Amino acid sequence: MRPTPYLLHRYANPGQFLRLARALQPWLSTGAIIFLTVGIVWGLFFAPADWQQGETVRIMYVHVPMAWLASSCYLGLAICGLLSLVWRHPLADLAAIEIGPVGACAAALCLITGSLWGQPMWGTWWVWDARLTSVLVLFFLYLGHIALIRAFDEPARGQRAAAILALAGAIDLPIIKFSVQWWNTLHQPDSITLTGAPxxxxxxxxxxxxxxxGFTLGVAAVIFARLSAAIHESRTRQLMARSRLNRSDRSAA
Amino acid sequence: MMHLPNHWPYIAAAYGLTIGCSLVLGIGAALRLRRAKTRLAAVESQLRHRESSAS
Incomplete structure (x- = not known):
């Protein structure tokens, strides 16, 4: 088996990454469309209503994937931060810029769909419950990361600061996961665990x-597309800068 | 059987927002990629043309 750094450096080459993205993109997009169509139609119209929650349980089919994606995208940001700080992986910072807004959308949707479930079930849009508060903190961490990575004139400084924030903020992930066990929360405990039966x-x-x-495949497709676009835009900027440089050299001569 | 009030507006809002945001993100990313590819191809061909005319 190849050592991990070999794989890291292999996909540090933007050309290699673009080839991988081009090959994976149609599979990810098609898979997302098929799984989401089947899952949403099944969840909305064919899955049974809950004996206690009634039809409102159907919100779970969009709320839980958003909660999963909000945490996974942040884990992705933290991994990008580690790759950037330790190995200076050239694509890690670019990936962090592109993952941030997608993760923030997932966190916002998780909070909003949770509120839409909470109003009819708990009688309130919001409670300062440990699970809800830790997800709100995750959303603010995303906003902080998005702002910080673009805050400096010198991009490398912003990327370094954002990588440190992403790594430090990863402490919120186990807090979100175990909040329903560590504290007495209004939010129900996990229905699916790795160790027990659902x-x-x-x-x-x-x-x-x-x-x-379906949502996971869709988000992967969106991140691949955004990262590929960012690589193309960066290449365009480099070419234009080189062309301006050549032109000014010629006019000076 | 227990009678439950109509919660479909909440369900519709949750699905509408999630699907709407997913579509905006997906279509936005696809359009941005297409624009970036077109722009890079245009700049590359412009530079090739300029280099060949200079030589």
Whole structure:
């Protein structure tokens, strides 16, 4: 098996990454469309209503994937931060710029869909519960990262500061995960764990898994497309700068 | 059976927002990629043309 640094350096080459993205893009997009269509139609119209929550349980099929993606995208940001600070991986900073807004959207949607579920079920849009508050902190970490990475005239300084913020903010991920166990929260405990059997009916679990896979594939496709576009834009800027330099050299001569 | 009030407006809002934002992100990324590719191709061909006319 190849050592990890070899793989890291292999995909540090933007050309290699663009080839990989071009090959994966159609599969990711097609998979996302198929899984999301099946999952959303199943969740909205065919999955059973809950005996306690009634039809409102259907919000779970979009809320849970958004919660999963908000955490996963932040984990991606933290990994990019590590790659940037330790190995100076040239694509890591570019990836962090592109992952940030996507993760922030997922976190915002997780909070909004949670509120839309909370109003009819708990009778309130918001409570300062440990799970809700830790996800709100995650959303603010995303906003901070987006602002910080663009805050300096010298991009390398902003990227370094944002990488440190991404790594430090990763402490919020285990807090989100275990908040329902560590504190007495209004938010219900996890229904799906790696160690135990799921506590929900399989007729609800299947559409949930399908929408989660669909949204994950979709977000992967969006991040690949945004990163490919950023590489093309950076190459265009380099070419234009070189052309201006050549022109000024010629006029000086 | 227990009668539950109509919660479909909340469900519709949750699905509408999620699907709408996903579409905006997806279509936005695809359009940006297409624009970036077109712009790079135009700049490259402009530079090639300028280099060949200079030589």
């Amino acid at each position: 506590t929900m009916s399989m007729t609800m679990l299947w559409p949930l898994l399908i929408t989660t896979i």
